[in-house]
Amino acid sequence: DGGITQSPKYLFRKEGQNVTLSCEQNLNHDAMYWYRQDPGQGLRLIYYSQIVNDFQKGDIAEGYSVSREKKESFPLTVTSAQKNPTAFYLCASSISSAYNEQFFGPGTRLTVL
């Protein structure tokens, strides 16, 4: 099966902890993205990567970090510096950033206790 997987589906974090959300794709897509979705709001871009070993900040990158060591993987770390991390986190990929049909993984719902 080709697709995008995210894990875990649900994640609970205590304040002050860093957590890492996994995103893997086997679609051979070059570009990968991380979004955050809050209730009643649109998708906001956190980070994106067009090629391996390169990534750019999106609109709300503060308090987050990413890496892109492999084409298939684009993990997102939510650090303790992120003040309001409770949200639905969505990973997406596209063939390339020039053809921007983005396909989404199932998402990770993060709750800070």
Add this chain to the structure above:
Amino acid sequence: QKEVEQNSGPLSVPEGAIASLNCTYSDRGSQSFFWYRQYSGKSPELIMSIYSNGDKEDGRFTAQLNKASQYVSLLIRDSQPSDSATYLCAATNFGNEKLTFGTGTRLTIIP
């Protein structure tokens, strides 16, 4: 600030009728437009892409693009209860690595 605007709804449509969802965008340079369907608690699913002025049909879905008026619409014919979801509109310039999303329109199909 590039914006994509959608009426948040809820939009209620009787089963079997045509549901019409609208989206306007502020960036005249936008060239690619996308409609996503998002069920409650799930991730968005791409249902239509449109790049040229006019209509594009795929099954019960028709996307319409009018670049002069800067709007995109999605028509759903023969609406079914399973079409009840939030529909997100997104736009980008060709070669721009970022999509701009609207906040979505919540659609409810009434049996």
